[in-house]
Amino acid sequence: MKTLVTCTVNGEERTVLADSRDTLLELLRERLRLTGTKEGCSNGNCGTCTVLMDGAPVNACLVLALEVPGCAITTIEGLSDGAALHPIQQALVDHGGTQCGFCTPGIVLSAKALLDANPRPTDADIRHAIAGNLCRCTGYGKIVEAIAAVAAAAAPER
Amino acid sequence: MQEFVFECPRTIDEAVTAMAAGDARALAGGTDLIPQVREGRRQAWRIVDLKRIPELTAIAVLPNGGFCIGAAATASAVARHAGLAATYPAVAQSAQLIGGVQIQNRASLGGNICNAAPSADAVPALICHDAQAVIAGRSGRRQVAVEALFRGPGQTALEQGEILVSILLPAPAAARSAAKYLRFTPRREMDIAIAGAATCISLDAQGAIAAARIVLASVAPTPIRAPSAERRLIGERPTPALLEEAGRLAAGDARPISDTRSSADYRRSLVAVLTARALADCCRQLEAEAAQP
Numbered sequence: 211m212k213t214l215v216t217c218t219v220n221g222e223e224r225t226v227l228a229d230s231r232d233t234l235l236e237l238l239r240e241r242l243r244l245t246g247t248k249e250g251c252s253n254g255n256c257g258t259c260t261v262l263m264d265g266a267p268v269n270a271c272l273v274l275a276l277e278v279p280g281c282a283i284t285t286i287e288g289l290s291d292g293a294a295l296h297p298i299q300q301a302l303v304d305h306g307g308t309q310c311g312f313c314t315p316g317i318v319l320s321a322k323a324l325l326d327a328n329p330r331p332t333d334a335d336i337r338h339a340i341a342g343n344l345c346r347c348t349g350y351g352k353i354v355e356a357i358a359a360v361a362a363a364a365a366p367e368r
Numbered sequence: 369m370q371e372f373v374f375e376c377p378r379t380i381d382e383a384v385t386a387m388a389a390g391d392a393r394a395l396a397g398g399t400d401l402i403p404q405v406r407e408g409r410r411q412a413w414r415i416v417d418l419k420r421i422p423e424l425t426a427i428a429v430l431p432n433g434g435f436c437i438g439a440a441a442t443a444s445a446v447a448r449h450a451g452l453a454a455t456y457p458a459v460a461q462s463a464q465l466i467g468g469v470q471i472q473n474r475a476s477l478g479g480n481i482c483n484a485a486p487s488a489d490a491v492p493a494l495i496c497h498d499a500q501a502v503i504a505g506r507s508g509r510r511q512v513a514v515e516a517l518f519r520g521p522g523q524t525a526l527e528q529g530e531i532l533v534s535i536l537l538p539a540p541a542a543a544r545s546a547a548k549y550l551r552f553t554p555r556r557e558m559d560i561a562i563a564g565a566a567t568c569i570s571l572d573a574q575g576a577i578a579a580a581r582i583v584l585a586s587v588a589p590t591p592i593r594a595p596s597a598e599r600r601l602i603g604e605r606p607t608p609a610l611l612e613e614a615g616r617l618a619a620g621d622a623r624p625i626s627d628t629r630s631s632a633d634y635r636r637s638l639v640a641v642l643t644a645r646a647l648a649d650c651c652r653q654l655e656a657e658a659a660q661p
Contacts, residue, residue, distance in 0.1 A: 254471060273402075276417070
């Protein structure tokens with residue numbers, strides 16, 4: 211069964227013909243060709259497909275396309291046009307916080323949601339915020355450093 | 369994934385009508401249902417999304433000081449609710465144990481109950497506080513203790529066509545009452561408990577335990593009470609030796625199995641340790657409360 215789904219993706223209203231079985235991940239990657247969002251485990255364990263839904267990180271593989279009408283979705287494409295990097299992306303580059311890079315889009319969006327809600331997180335806050343994003347290269351230390359550096363630059367200690 | 373009809377009711381009456389159509393599954397956060405349907409572990413010819421019904425996602429303070437938690441309210445919303453977190457910290461903290469942030473932003477307490485996993489992290493604290501489930505069906509509403517909802521792994525007492533509407537937490541206990549849920553997972557985050565224990569105790573004016581509830585997770589086909597441990601505590605002043613004895617009794621009340629995640633013996637040992645530690649945490653909370661001016 212196909213249904214028209216209208217939602218906001220990266221600030222732009224989009225209407226897509228979705229199958230009732232499509233997940234938000236499939237809507238983004240296959241219908242809208244926004245392939246920056248990666249498919250990992252497809253069962254909600256790895257966090258690779260993390261996007262922001264009304265500002266909150268969710269696993270796109272666990273949301274049905276038919277659940278998103280009226281919602282605002284932010285994907286990695288919404289953070290940067292590719293020319294100038296978002297500060298979180300730049301920090302991951304500067305700190306060597308990417309290895310294979312597959313988990314990176316999800317990590318960036320989890321970090322963005324954290325910093326939007328909590329501009330001065332502790333290391334424990336950062337680790338909790340990205341606990342649902344698995345990095346199989348296990349470069350967590352540098353990822354945490356990168357996120358902490360963004361926070362420190364944006365909200366210097368008084 | 370199989371074909372299914374997707375419905376998005378705006379009222380409980382519409383939801384109940386949609387659920388009555390047979391082979392329907394209620395959808396809250398979808399963190400269990402969607403992978404189950406995709407992997408063919410559950411059939412659903414009709415999926416009824418409950419999140420557009422305001423009552424299902426609301427968290428309300430009741431006139432008696434208790435709380436009404438909409439069954440589809442997210443774990444994040446439960447954890448963030450300041451009043452709930454202050455009155456029922458064990459419930460709010462348990463909600464923060466379900467998966468990672470992405471899961472907590474979708475998963476609901478109602479879904480955690482209705483999925484009926486013996487390891488469900490939100491459930492033991494709710495049973496400790498004698499939470500009640502409000503259920504709607506074609507013949508109206510009924511109320512059942514959350515404790516009485518579980519029939520076995522993946523099975524609840526909800527009848528075909530019924531939906532869980534909300535979870536009621538009673539008026540807060542008088543002073544000198546505390547609760548705690550502890551679980552053990554082989555990994556620190558993103559893992560399923562191989563054993564869990566929630567404890568709730570109330571002290572009388574003399575400092576003796578007047579009421580106690582101990583609820584165990586992952587050590588039986590459903591969440592279970594530990595009655596012999598509860599009985600042992602009543603009328604006694606909490607001492608480290610007493611709490612350890614209660615832990616040993618709770619281990620005896622557990623009915624664990626061995627599976628890929630843990631042996632039964634290890635689960636039983638964990639119950640003893642987690643129960644004693646959760647009780648000790650309750651005692652620390654009560655001491656801190658007593659020390660406040």
